[in-house]
Amino acid sequence: xxxxxxxxxxxxxxxxxxxxxxxxxxxxxxxxxxxxxxxxxxxxxxxxxxxxxxxxxxxxxxxxxxxxxxxxxxxxxxxxxxxxxxxxxxxxxxxxxxxxxxxxxxxxxxxxxxxxxxxxxxxxxxxxxxxxxxxxxxxxxxxxxxxxxxxxxxxx
Numbered sequence: 001x002x003x004x005x006x007x008x009x010x011x012x013x014x015x016x017x018x019x020x021x022x023x024x025x026x027x028x029x030x031x032x033x034x035x036x037x038x039x040x041x042x043x044x045x046x047x048x049x050x051x052x053x054x055x056x057x058x059x060x061x062x063x064x065x066x067x068x069x070x071x072x073x074x075x076x077x078x079x080x081x082x083x084x085x086x087x088x089x090x091x092x093x094x095x096x097x098x099x100x101x102x103x104x105x106x107x108x109x110x111x112x113x114x115x116x117x118x119x120x121x122x123x124x125x126x127x128x129x130x131x132x133x134x135x136x137x138x139x140x141x142x143x144x145x146x147x148x149x150x151x152x153x154x155x156x
Contacts, residue, residue: 033131034128037128037131038052041124042123051086051087052117054069054083054087055087055092055113055116056121057069057073059109065104065106065107066081066107084107087113092109092110092112092116093107093110093113094107094109094110096108
């Protein structure tokens with residue numbers, strides 16, 4: 001049994017049922033497969049799906065500070081700082097102190113960052129569409145509705 005140091009599954013554990021029926025496992029597996037497809041689509045542009053997500057948030061004006069980016073992407077500030085460091089080194093984003101409040105750092109896309117998003121966005125959209133191609137338009141809409149209901153459900 002797990003917990004007794006041998007690393008073997010508990011005798012009652014049904015691996016196949018877990019893989020088929022555990023919602024968390026299935027959502028994570030699905031997400032990972034989508035990320036793999038997006039990574040493949042972006043491979044010629046030397047940008048990761050995570051980096052592209054940050055660039056896309058800036059491109060669409062969904063976030064303007066590292067904290068906003070972290071909240072939008074459900075990540076820790078340190079991870080976003082690391083990503084912004086890499087993107088800034090490549091000349092894709094620029095960080096600056098706010099003139100209104102010097103404690104606030106704003107993040108903007110450079111022209112190079114905008115060009116990269118414009119070039120990569122159709123590739124990412126095509127990869128996402130291909131990934132979801134086993135589903136009909138109605139099934140996609142239903143899936144999105146269910147995912148939003150789960151994501152927006154009140155916590156305990």
